[in-house]
Amino acid sequence: MSSNADPLANSVWTRPPRSRGAQPTLSREQIVRTAIELLDEKGLDGLSMRRLGSRLAAGATSAYWYVATKDELLELVLDEVMGEIEVPEVGAADWRTAAAALAHGLRAMILRHPWVAGLFGVRPAMGPNAMRMSDRMVGVLIAAGFTGMPVAYASSLLMSHVIGSATMESAWRRSLAPGKTANEAVEDMRPYIDDVAARYPDYGGWWRENRDLDADRLQDEGFAFAVERLLDGLQSWLDRGGEAGPA
C-alpha cells in the first residue's frame, strides 16, 4: 500500500513536521472514508461534494484541495473498497478453490457496497488494491497451468462475470420498492410477467413451471452455479492441453 521506501519515514513518530503552512484539518484518507460512509447510506446519487463537505464539518469545496475532481474521488473510493477483498494466500489451496474464493470475495464486497456496480463502467479499476487482486488472480491461474494470453482471458472472464452479475443484481434490487422484500416485488410484477409469458412461448412455459421460487436464494445459488460452470470450462480447457476443443 505504501509507496515509501523507508517505512520509518511514514511513521507518525518520525515524520518530519510540515515544512510550511497551516496544519491540515482534512486528509485524503478521511475524505475517502467519509465518502464511502455517505455512499453506503444514500447510494451513488447521495454523494455530492457539498454533502461530503458538510459531513466533514468543512466548507463545501474544501475537499478539492485533496482531490482534483469528483471522478478522481470515485476512483480512490473504488480502489479503497477493492482493498476490502480478502485474497487467498498463493499456494494455500487448489486453484479452483482459490479462484472461487476471489470471485465470491469480490461479489461479497459489491453486495456490501452496491453502488460500486455503477463505478466499474466509469473508469477501469487500476488502483493499487485492484492491482493486488489482479496479481493474486494471475498467480492462481499461472499455478493452475495457464500461460500467455489465456491467463489474461481467464482472469478477465472471472472478473467480468462477477461484475456483470453484480451489476444486474444491484439494478434489480434498486428497482424494488424500499420496504418490500424481493418476493413481494416479484408478486407485484406478476401480472406484467404473466403478460410477457403469454407472448413468448419459451420463456412463458418455463415461467409457468418455475414461478414459485425464492428470489433471494436464486441469486446466491445462481452465482455459485455460474462460478462452478465457469471453472469447469477453464479446467477442461487445461485438461485438453489448451486446444480449441470440439466445435
Next chain:
Amino acid sequence: MSSNADPLANSVWTRPPRSRGAQPTLSREQIVRTAIELLDEKGLDGLSMRRLGSRLAAGATSAYWYVATKDELLELVLDEVMGEIEVPEVGAADWRTAAAALAHGLRAMILRHPWVAGLFGVRPAMGPNAMRMSDRMVGVLIAAGFTGMPVAYASSLLMSHVIGSATMESAWRRSLAPGKTANEAVEDMRPYIDDVAARYPDYGGWWRENRDLDADRLQDEGFAFAVERLLDGLQSWLDRGGEAGPA
C-alpha cells in the same frame, strides 16, 4: 432517480397509450431515436433534457409530455437498443452456436452504443425487446436440455458475462485520450504498469513476457475465448446429467 412505490403501475410498459386528440409534433419514438443519437455522439453525460429538447427543435421541457422522467426515457432507450440484437431462429442451429450468437450479438450492440454499459446498473432490462432476447435464450437452453432453475442460471451466466466484460471494456475505452489508439494508451501507461509489475511478482512476471500485444485484438479474442469456456462448462454439466461434478 424516481421513486418507485409501485413498480408495476409506474412501469413504462404497462401504461396505456394516449387515447386521441390533436396532432402532436413530437412522438415517443422520435424522442427515443434522438436521445440515442445524442448518446452515441456525446455519451451518457452528453444527454440532458434541455439538449434533447433543442435537438428536437422543441422547448426544453416538451419531452416531458411523452416521458415521465429522464430515468424512464433511459429505460425506453435501453430497450430500443436491445431491439437491435439479432436473435437466431429457434432450432436453426445447435445450441452452442445459437447461444454464442446471442452473446456476440449483445456484445456487438454494446460496442456500437458504449453508453448502454452504464445503463444496465440503473434498472433491470425488462422491456419487450429485452424480454424477446431472454425468451430466445431460454428457448435455446431448454432445447439444449436444461430444465428448472438451471435454465435461469445459465441464461444469467451468459448475460452477466457479456455485460460485465462490456462494462469493463467500455470503461477502458473511455479512459483513453480521445485521439489515441489503444496501443498508444498502453504505451503511455507503461511506466505505471511497470511500477506495479515490479511490486507484484505474479502479475509482473506475466507482464514482462506478454507486454507486446495488440490491445484491441486482445479484447475480441478474450471475449471469444470466454464464451467458449463458458459454453464448455455448461455443456459438461449437461453431459454429466446435471450433477455437481468433482470437487
Next chain:
DNA sequence: TAGTAAACTCGAACACCGTGCGAGCGCCGA
C-alpha cells in the same frame, strides 16, 4: 524579530442540471 511564502480553508459565483407549474395554443366534437 519582521517578512515572506507555502499550505490550506472556504464563500461566492458560474454554468448547468432535472423537473413542477401553469399560461397559452390549436384542433375536435358538439
Next chain:
DNA sequence: TCGGCGCTCGCACGGTGTTCGAGTTTACTA
C-alpha cells in the same frame, strides 16, 4: 361557435460540479 382537451414551452426552484481568489495559519529566512 364554443368548451375542452392534447400539447407546447417559458419560468422558476433547488440542486449539481467546479473555479477563483481572498483569507488564515504556520515555518523558514534575513
